[in-house]
Amino acid sequence: MENTIKVTIIDREGALHDLEGPTDMNLNIMEICKMHELPVEGICGGMALCASCQVYLESETPLPEQSDAEQGMLDEAFHVKDNSRLGCQIRLTQEIDGIILRLAP
Amino acid sequence: MIETDIIIIGAGPVGLFTVFEAGLLKLKCHLIDSLPMPGGQLIEIYPKKPIYDIPGFPIVNAGELIDSLMKQCSVFKPGFTLGESAIKLEETENGKFIVTTIKGTRHLAPIVIIAGGLGVFEPRKPPIESLVKYEDKGVEYIIRNPEFYKDKRVVVSGGGDSALDWSIYLVENKIVNELTLVHRRTSFRGHLDSVQKVMDMAADGRIKLITDAEVVGISGSEKLETLTIKHSTLGDIVMKADHFIPLFGLTPSLGPIATWGLDLEKNAVKVDTLDYSTNRKGVYAVGDINTYPGKLKLILCGFHEGTLAVQSAFARIYPNKKNVLKYTTVNGVTGF
Numbered sequence: 001m002e003n004t005i006k007v008t009i010i011d012r013e014g015a016l017h018d019l020e021g022p023t024d025m026n027l028n029i030m031e032i033c034k035m036h037e038l039p040v041e042g043i044c045g046g047m048a049l050c051a052s053c054q055v056y057l058e059s060e061t062p063l064p065e066q067s068d069a070e071q072g073m074l075d076e077a078f079h080v081k082d083n084s085r086l087g088c089q090i091r092l093t094q095e096i097d098g099i100i101l102r103l104a105p
Numbered sequence: 106m107i108e109t110d111i112i113i114i115g116a117g118p119v120g121l122f123t124v125f126e127a128g129l130l131k132l133k134c135h136l137i138d139s140l141p142m143p144g145g146q147l148i149e150i151y152p153k154k155p156i157y158d159i160p161g162f163p164i165v166n167a168g169e170l171i172d173s174l175m176k177q178c179s180v181f182k183p184g185f186t187l188g189e190s191a192i193k194l195e196e197t198e199n200g201k202f203i204v205t206t207i208k209g210t211r212h213l214a215p216i217v218i219i220a221g222g223l224g225v226f227e228p229r230k231p232p233i234e235s236l237v238k239y240e241d242k243g244v245e246y247i248i249r250n251p252e253f254y255k256d257k258r259v260v261v262s263g264g265g266d267s268a269l270d271w272s273i274y275l276v277e278n279k280i281v282n283e284l285t286l287v288h289r290r291t292s293f294r295g296h297l298d299s300v301q302k303v304m305d306m307a308a309d310g311r312i313k314l315i316t317d318a319e320v321v322g323i324s325g326s327e328k329l330e331t332l333t334i335k336h337s338t339l340g341d342i343v344m345k346a347d348h349f350i351p352l353f354g355l356t357p358s359l360g361p362i363a364t365w366g367l368d369l370e371k372n373a374v375k376v377d378t379l380d381y382s383t384n385r386k387g388v389y390a391v392g393d394i395n396t397y398p399g400k401l402k403l404i405l406c407g408f409h410e411g412t413l414a415v416q417s418a419f420a421r422i423y424p425n426k427k428n429v430l431k432y433t434t435v436n437g438v439t440g441f
Contacts (some may be wrong), residue, residue, distance in 0.1 A: 024138060041372075045402065049150050050356060063138060072294050075264045076354045078232050080289065085367070 005097035006009050009038055010058065021092040028089035029055065029101060040103065047086035051077035053087035054104035063090060063100040079104050107184060109135040111418060112204050112214040113290025114191045114362075117145025119392030119407030120220035121174040121183075127415040128181025130428060134185055134440065135212055136202065139190035139225045139360075146222055149355070153205070160405060170404075180440030186210050190363040192226045194388070202387060216387055216418040221394040222413065225360030229353040231262065235323055244349050248407040251280055254348060258283040260332055262320050263352035264290060269299040270350065276311050285313040285344065287320055287334055315342065321350065341392060370396050379411045380417030387421060389414040 009017045009080065021032045030053035033040040034086045041052035048069040054077055057063065063085065066074070067083050070089045084104065111127050114118045114139035124134040141147055141253055147167035155164050162170070189206035194217065196202055204212045228246035231237060236244060248254075258413035259281045261272050268286065275281045284304065293300045307314035315334060321341075322333030332349055333343040358374055366376040368384045376382060381389050391414050392407035400406075421430050 027121070044146075044150065047151060072265075075290065075294050076229065078229075078353075 005092060005094060007028070007032060007092070007096075007101075008059075008098075008100045009033060009036075009055075010100070010102040011038060012105060013083060022096055024090050025092075027092045029053070029090040029092070031088070032092060033087060033103075038103070040087060044088075048073045048086050048089055050087060054079070054085045055085055055090075055101040056081055056104060057083045057085055058102050059098065059100035061096050063096065106203075107210070107212045107272045109133050109184060109212065109421060111135070111216045111415070112137065112202065112212045112349035113114045113183075113218045113220055114138075114144040114204065115220035115222055115373045115392070115394070116123055116140075116185065116187070117392065118147060118170060118174055119222070119411050120145070120218075120406050121171070121286045121395070122408045123175075123218055123220060123391060123411030123415060124178040124181055124368045125417070126412045128178065129431075129433070129438070130216070130234070130415055130419045131441075132415060132419060132422070133181070134183045134215075135186065135214070137189065137191045137206060137212065139188070139426070141176060141188040143185065144168070144185070146357075147171050149226060149311060155210050156404070158403065158405060165339070178271075180438055186212065190360060194254040194365045195440060200387065204272050210211060213420050217389070218411070218414055218418070219383075219388065219390040219394055221359075221361060221362060221390075222392055224362070225393065226355040226357050227360070228351075229356040230322065231353060233321060233323060233426060239349070242327070242348060243325065244323070244351075246351060248350065253279070254281050256280075256282045257347040258285075258345060259348045259350065260285045260287060260320065260334075260344070260346045260351060261350045262287045263354075264293050265352065265354060266295040266299060267354075268352040268375055269293060269295040271302050271350070272312055273302050273306065276306060283313065284311075284411045285346070287318050289316045289319050291316045318322060318342070319335050320351070323349065359394075368374065375398075376410075380411075381414040382417060389418065418433045 004020050007019045030042040043052045044050040051073050065074050070086050111134045113134050113136045116136040127134050143405050152168035156165050160294045189208045191204050193205040201215050222267045272286045275282050279317040306312040318334050318336040320332050321335040324331050332346050374390035376390050376395045382393050383390050391410035393402045
C-alpha cells in the first residue's frame with residue numbers, strides 16, 4: 001500500500017510482530033510500538049532523553065546517522081551494543097521499509 | 106509542620122499553574138519537589154528546548170515558560186519544599202492529609218494534588234547482579250560528601266560530565282588513594298576541558314582509565330571488596346576496591362506514590378475526569394502523572410486539569426460556600 005511500510009519488531013520474549021506503519025503521520029518507531037501496545041515505555045516522549053525505547057537494528061536497513069543527542073543518551077544507557085538505536089529517533093519513512101528491530105531489555 | 110490549603114506534589118508547569126488557579130479561589134498552596142529548583146522536567150531535562158503548543162505563545166523555551174509561570178503564581182505566595190521527595194501520605198482523624206518528605210519535613214492540608222509529571226528522578230542503576238545488595242556498603246550513586254572517600258580505592262563508572270568531573274575532583278584534591286574510571290566506549294561526551302584533563306591525568310598515572318569496559322560483577326562478604334570489569338577485548342579484569350560509584354544520570358520513576366493506595370494503570374494514577382480526583386477522596390492527580398480515557402500528556406491539558414481540580418477542592422474544603430466563577434479580566438488578580 002502507498003504510504004505504508006512494514007516494520008518487524010522482535011519483542012523481549014523473541015516473538016515477531018509485523019506492523020504496518022504509515023509514513024505520512026510523522027511517526028517514529030517508539031510511537032508505532034506504543035500504538036500496537038508493545039512493551040516500550042517512551043517515558044520522555046521522544047526527546048532522546050530516557051533510552052526506554054532502545055532497540056537493536058537486526059536488518060541491513062540504512063539509517064540516518066545518530067544525532068548528538070541520541071549518541072549521548074546511548075552513552076548513559078545500559079545493554080548498549082554496536083547496533084543500538086533509540087526507537088524514538090527512527091522515523092517511519094519509505095527508506096526503512098522492511099526494517100527489523102529487537103527491543104532491548 | 107507546614108500547614109496550607111493544598112499540598113501540591115511536583116513543582117513543574119502544571120503544579121505551578123495550579124497554584125495560580127487555587128489562588129484565584131483564595132486557596133493557599135505549598136509545593137514539594139524532589140529536584141532542588143522548580144520547573145520539573147522542563148528545567149531538569151530540556152530547559153533550552155522550544156515548546157510550540159502553549160496557547161498564545163507561538164514559541165517559548167521550556168526555561169522561559171517556567172520563569173513566566175513562577176511570576177504568574179508568585180502573587181499567591183506559594184511555599185516550597187525543594188530537593189526533598191514526598192515519600193509518605195497519611196490521613197488524619199479529621200480527614201486531612203500529612204505528606205512527609207524523605208528528609209522528614211511534614212506538611213498538613215485538607216487537599217493533596219499530585220502533579221508529579223514523570224515521577225521522581227532517581228539515579229540510573231546499571232544492570233549488575235547483586236548491585237542492590239551492596240548499596241551503602243560500598244556502592245553509592247551520588248557523591249554527597251567527597252571526604253567520605255578519603256584514602257579509599259574508588260571506581261567511578263560512566264562517560265558523562267558527572268563521571269569526569271568527580272573523577273577529577275577526587276584526584277586533584279588528593280582525597281582518594283586510587284581512582285579508576287571505567288567507561289564503555291573510548292570517547293567521552295563531557296566538556297572538552299574535562300575530557301582533556303582526564304586524559305592528561307590518565308597519561309601521568311593519576312587516574313587509572315579503563316575504556317571499552319563495563320563493571321559487571323561485585324563481590325565481598327560484608328561490603329564491597331572486589332569488582333569484575335569486563336573489557337571488550339581483554340576479557341575480565343578483577344580489581345580490589347572500597348567504593349563503586351556508577352554515574353549514569355537520572356531517570357524518572359513513579360516512586361513512593363505507587364504505594365499510596367491510589368488506583369494505578371500503566372504506571373500512572375487513574376482519575377475521574379469530572380474533577381481529576383483519584384480513588385482517595387481529597388487526593389487529586391493532574392498532568393503527566395495521571396491517566397484517563399483519551400489522556401494526552403500535554404502541558405496545556407495539565408493546566409485544564411489543575412483548574413478543574415481546585416474547583417473541586419474548594420467545594421470539599423468549603424462544602425457550604427458557593428463558588429462563582431469570576432473572570433480575571435473583570436476583577437483583576439488580588440494576591441495574598
